[in-house]
Amino acid sequence: MTKAGLPAPRKETSSPTSEPIPAPTTAIMTLFAITGVTSHNNSRRGCCENEVMKACLLAAPAPVESNPLRVADLPRPKPAGNQVLVRVHACAVCRTDLHVVEGELPPRKKPVVPGHQVVGVVEEWGPDATRFRAGARVGIPWLHRTCGVCEFCRSRRENLCERAEFTGWTADGGYAEYALAPEDFAYALPEGFGDLHVAPLLCAGIIGFRTLRLSGIGSGGRLGMYGFGAAAHVAIQVARHWGIEVYAITRDARHRQLALDLGAVWAGGSEEQPPALLDAALIFAPAGELVIAALRVLKRGGTVALGGIHMSPIPQLDYNLLYHERVIRSVANNTRNDGEDFLKIAAAIPIHTEVREFSLEQANEALQALKNDAIRGAAVLRVGATS
Ligand SMILES: [Zn+2]
Ligand SMILES: [Zn+2]
Numbered sequence: 509m510t511k512a513g514l515p516a517p518r519k520e521t522s523s524p525t526s527e528p529i530p531a532p533t534t535a536i537m538t539l540f541a542i543t544g545v546t547s548h549n550n551s552r553r554g555c556c557e558n559e560v561m562k563a564c565l566l567a568a569p570a571p572v573e574s575n576p577l578r579v580a581d582l583p584r585p586k587p588a589g590n591q592v593l594v595r596v597h598a599c600a601v602c603r604t605d606l607h608v609v610e611g612e613l614p615p616r617k618k619p620v621v622p623g624h625q626v627v628g629v630v631e632e633w634g635p636d637a638t639r640f641r642a643g644a645r646v647g648i649p650w651l652h653r654t655c656g657v658c659e660f661c662r663s664r665r666e667n668l669c670e671r672a673e674f675t676g677w678t679a680d681g682g683y684a685e686y687a688l689a690p691e692d693f694a695y696a697l698p699e700g701f702g703d704l705h706v707a708p709l710l711c712a713g714i715i716g717f718r719t720l721r722l723s724g725i726g727s728g729g730r731l732g733m734y735g736f737g738a739a740a741h742v743a744i745q746v747a748r749h750w751g752i753e754v755y756a757i758t759r760d761a762r763h764r765q766l767a768l769d770l771g772a773v774w775a776g777g778s779e780e781q782p783p784a785l786l787d788a789a790l791i792f793a794p795a796g797e798l799v800i801a802a803l804r805v806l807k808r809g810g811t812v813a814l815g816g817i818h819m820s821p822i823p824q825l826d827y828n829l830l831y832h833e834r835v836i837r838s839v840a841n842n843t844r845n846d847g848e849d850f851l852k853i854a855a856a857i858p859i860h861t862e863v864r865e866f867s868l869e870q871a872n873e874a875l876q877a878l879k880n881d882a883i884r885g886a887a888v889l890r891v892g893a894t895s
Contacts (some may be wrong), residue, residue, distance in 0.1 A: 559584040563684030564871045565619045570609025572879055575872040576609055577622070577683070584686050586632075591688045592640055593632040594648060595844040597683035600625035600707035600863075601874045601887040603737065603794065604650065606678050609875060612818045615816070618796055622871075624650040624675035625710035626682030626689075626890070627703045637689040645703075647695040647710045648687055650843050652679045665720075667841040674841075683871050685891060695847055706884035708738050708861045709854055710847075716743035717850040719815035719839045722789035727751040731784040732802055734778075735793025736763040737878070738861075738886035739815055743790065744770045745859045746850075755782040757801070758793070760881040764788035766862065781805055796822035799836060800829065806886050808832035815839050863888045 545797050560581045587593040605622045607613045624649035630640040640646060654669035661669050675681045675689070697706055716739035725731045729752050733740045736758040744754050748771045756767030756775040764775035774782055778798070782805055789802035789812045799822045802812045809832065817840075830836070853859075855879040862885025866874040874887040 510688050511751055525807070558814045561585075561621065561685035562868060563621045563680070564623075564868060566609055567619045567620055569615060572606060572609055572872060572875045577871045577875075579869055582621075582684070584864055585680070585688050587634040587637065587688055589634045589817055590636040590691050591634045592637055592646065592691050592694060592841075594626065594628040594646060594687050594689065594694070595631045596626055596628040596682050596687055596891040597628045597703040598707045598891060599623040599883060599889045600710065600712065600738070601866075601871075601878055601889065602650075602711045603878060604711070605676060606875050606879055607818045611829075613677060616674075619681070620677065621680040621682075621684045621687075622676040623682035623684070623687075623889070624648070624652075624677075625707045625712070626675070626687050627707045627710070627719060628643060628682075628687070631686075633691065637691045640694070640696075645697050646689075646699050647706065648675055648689040649693070649695065649710045649714060649842075649847060650674055650676070651692045651693060651844070653693050664843065664845070667843045667846075672841070674747065682891075683868065683889060685868075693844065695851060698851055700855060700858060704863050704865060704888045704890060705861045707853065707888050708863065709742065709859065712738035713742040713854060713859070713861075714842050714847045714850050715815055715839065716790075717746060717853070718842045718846045719743065719813045720746055720793075721846075722837060722839055723790055723811045723813040725750075725752055725788040729787035730755065730784055732757060732782055732789035732805065733767070733796075734758070734789060734791040734798045736760075736767045736775075737881075737883065739792045740790070741766060741770060741862060741885050742854075742859055744772060745857055746853060749853070749857050755784070757782065757798075762865060762884055763881065766884055767893055786810060788813065791819075792816060794819045796820045799823075800825055803829040803834060803836075806834055809834065811835040811837060811841055813837055865890050 561584045563582045564577040565580045630644045650673040652673040654666040655671040673679050718745050731752050732755045734757045735758050754770040754772045759778045767775040785807045789800050792815045794816045796819050
């Protein structure tokens with residue numbers, strides 16, 4: 509790990525909330541043709557003042573089967589303050605993107621460019637940015653920025669900041685040729701990973717890692733993973749590295765096979781029960797009934813950690829399922845410390861991600877495949893030249 513992988517020093521005097529986030533406005537949008545995915549053939553780069561970029565825009569949430577993302581030409585954003593402008597190489601697709609596109613997360617910016625597992629190189633920066641040089645490979649994660657001054661930000665719990673901005677939801681994200689991020693919230697990415705393979709580490713990886721840590725599981729423990737998509741397929745590699753036995757519970761046979769390929773001691777369907785009591789369980793599938801299923805096979809004092817941002821209602825539960833100090837806890841976002849710690853471990857193991865590649869124009873298709881459990885590992889949009 510290089511020096512560049514260390515957390516950036518905080519700038520106590522900065523005022524992050526005062527920085528504008530350049531974004532396509534409705535007025536600007538009318539100047540640029542929004543094209544359907546099949547008819548887009550505009551030039552990739554303009555010149556000088558009128559440079560444009562291709563981006564996938566969500567005008568309003570809708571079922572992903574209706575192909576709500578449209579490829580459009582937008583003005584290339586300009587970095588301000590301490591922002592860096594990143595030329596995007598790849599952006600991994602997360603279930604949270606599906607929640608943004610379909611409206612389970614209410615719109616916070618319209619239109620919005622989704623995508624929060626962004627890998628690319630720094631091309632320009634604002635007048636206050638000093639951290640990265642041109643060509644530095646960076647990752648832009650879900651936590652776009654925090655206020656820096658609230659009680660949560662001041663107590664190492666910036667993941668709970670009430671004024672946080674989120675990439676691809678409240679600020680434009682990486683389903684585009686360019687994306688902006690405050691330099692303090694971008695990650696220097698370890699070498700040794702190609703662009704497509706490092707992209708899923710930026711949310712699936714980091715959130716999976718935080719979920720794993722918050723479950724309290726230790727070496728020699730038995731861990732259940734409910735849902736075996738992008739996050740679980742990374743978390744299992746960390747768990748195995750720590751000497752933890754993993755039991756995978758997932759409805760899709762291909763996902764069960766992936767779990768076994770990655771070293772799970774057992775994999776079964778959601779109607780089955782693991783053959784041993786669990787010390788902890790991680791739930792990555794957005795189905796509330798899995799909380800009850802996990803509690804039924806959880807040892808006394810064990811924790812069920814919920815890794816998703818959205819979940820269907822949790823059914824009524826008998827107190828005796830929770831008694832004996834069993835804990836149900838949600839996991840919200842992550843701190844930059846989680847990300848830095850995880851990327852070090854990911855490089856040391858090293859973690860291998862299974863990816864299925866899509867083009868920017870296939871973003872709807874990628875999200876549909878994710879919704880239908882048809883992705884082995886993670887879906888990743890290849891945007892520009894990638895390593
Ligand atoms: Zn805050
Ligand atoms: Zn995510």
